[in-house]
Amino acid sequence: MTERTSPAGFPFTRVPAQLDESALALYPGGAPGSEGASQTEIWTRADTGNGTERWARNVTVPTLLPVLPAASNATGAAVLVVPGGGFQFVSMDNEGYPVAAQLAEHGIAAFVLKYRTMATPADEVAFAGRMAKLFDPKAPRDEKPDLEAGIPFARADAQAALRLIRARTREWNVDPTRLGMLGFSAGAMTLLATVRANETDALPAFAGYLYGPMIEADLPDTAPPVFVALAADDMLFGSQGFGLVDAWRRTGAGVELHLYETGGHGFGAKTLGTTSDRWFDQFVAWMRTRGLLEQSRDGG
Numbered sequence: 001m002t003e004r005t006s007p008a009g010f011p012f013t014r015v016p017a018q019l020d021e022s023a024l025a026l027y028p029g030g031a032p033g034s035e036g037a038s039q040t041e042i043w044t045r046a047d048t049g050n051g052t053e054r055w056a057r058n059v060t061v062p063t064l065l066p067v068l069p070a071a072s073n074a075t076g077a078a079v080l081v082v083p084g085g086g087f088q089f090v091s092m093d094n095e096g097y098p099v100a101a102q103l104a105e106h107g108i109a110a111f112v113l114k115y116r117t118m119a120t121p122a123d124e125v126a127f128a129g130r131m132a133k134l135f136d137p138k139a140p141r142d143e144k145p146d147l148e149a150g151i152p153f154a155r156a157d158a159q160a161a162l163r164l165i166r167a168r169t170r171e172w173n174v175d176p177t178r179l180g181m182l183g184f185s186a187g188a189m190t191l192l193a194t195v196r197a198n199e200t201d202a203l204p205a206f207a208g209y210l211y212g213p214m215i216e217a218d219l220p221d222t223a224p225p226v227f228v229a230l231a232a233d234d235m236l237f238g239s240q241g242f243g244l245v246d247a248w249r250r251t252g253a254g255v256e257l258h259l260y261e262t263g264g265h266g267f268g269a270k271t272l273g274t275t276s277d278r279w280f281d282q283f284v285a286w287m288r289t290r291g292l293l294e295q296s297r298d299g300g
Helices: 097-105 124-134 147-167 186-197 243-250 275-289
Strands: 012-015 042-047 052-057 063-067 078-082 089-091 109-114 179-184 207-210 226-231 255-260
Touching (some): 012 124, 078 097, 097 109, 147 179, 226 275, 255 275
Parallel strands (some): 078 109, 078 179, 179 207, 207 226
Antiparallel strands (some): 012 042, 042 052
16 A cells, blocks of 8 residues: 555655564664754655566665575575665665575575665655656756765665674674675665775675776775676666776786676666576676685684
8 A cells, every 4th residue: 555646657656664674773873974864764666667666765774684595505605785776765676685585595695785875855756856857868967966975875884784794694604704795786886985995894705796887996906806797788887888897807806797788777686588687697606606605604
C-alpha cells in the first residue's frame, strides 16, 4: 500500500521503508556531521523502464546489513556492497540486496551499506523534476545538483563500515585480509574516494568498480587489485576513455577490465539479455583466480 498517490503513469511512488532487523547502525551515537539533519528517510519505488526497484533516499542514519553464507559454504572472503544512486538515493533492489544474496550463495560474506545521501524533495513529483534535471545534458551546470557534495559522507560511511567489519571478523567468520569492496556508479565513486583517502584500517583488500567514472585520478601505491566493468553505451561514463584504469595499473596493482558492448548505465542485478549480464560470474571467477575463495579461514 502506498503512502502517497502519484499521477497515472508516473515513474515514482512512495512505498513503506524496508526495516531490516539485522541491520546495524554505523554510528550508535549518531552520524558525525548529520546531527542537525531535518529530512526523514523515504523509500521510493521507481519504474526504470526495465521493471521496478526501490530506492532509499534522504538517508541520515547509515546502516550495515550482514548477509552471511551458510557456515558449511563460507570461504572466509567478504565484500562490502555499496550501491549507486548519484548520492541522491541508494539503489537497494538493483545493486544492494540481490548482489549480497548472490555473494552469500558463493560462500562470500556480504555487507550492504545504506550510506547517507544528499537531501532531495520529499514530494515524488518534485523529486522527479530534480532527477530529470540531473540527467538532462542540456540543463545548465549551475542548476544541477553537485554530486561531488555527496562523496564525503558516503566515503566516511564506507570507511566506518570497513572498520566495523574488521572489528567483528571472528563473529562473522571473515578473514580481514580478504575483505573487499564492490561499488556501483556513485558506490564506485565512494570506493575510489576510500582508496584515495589511504587510511590503513579502512582500505579494502580488493575492489570491484562497476560503471564509475573512468577519468584519470591520483592513486596511492596501496591501491588494491581491482575488477572494472563498464558498458560501452553507458551514457554517463562510456565515452571517457580509460584513464582511471591506466592510473590503477601504474600503482602495480592487478587490474581486470571488462568493456561490454551494451548494457547501458546501471545494469547491476538486472537481466538485460546483454553480455553485461555475466559481470557477476566474471567477478567471482576473478576472485577465485586471485585465490580469494580458496579455503575458509578463521577471522582475525
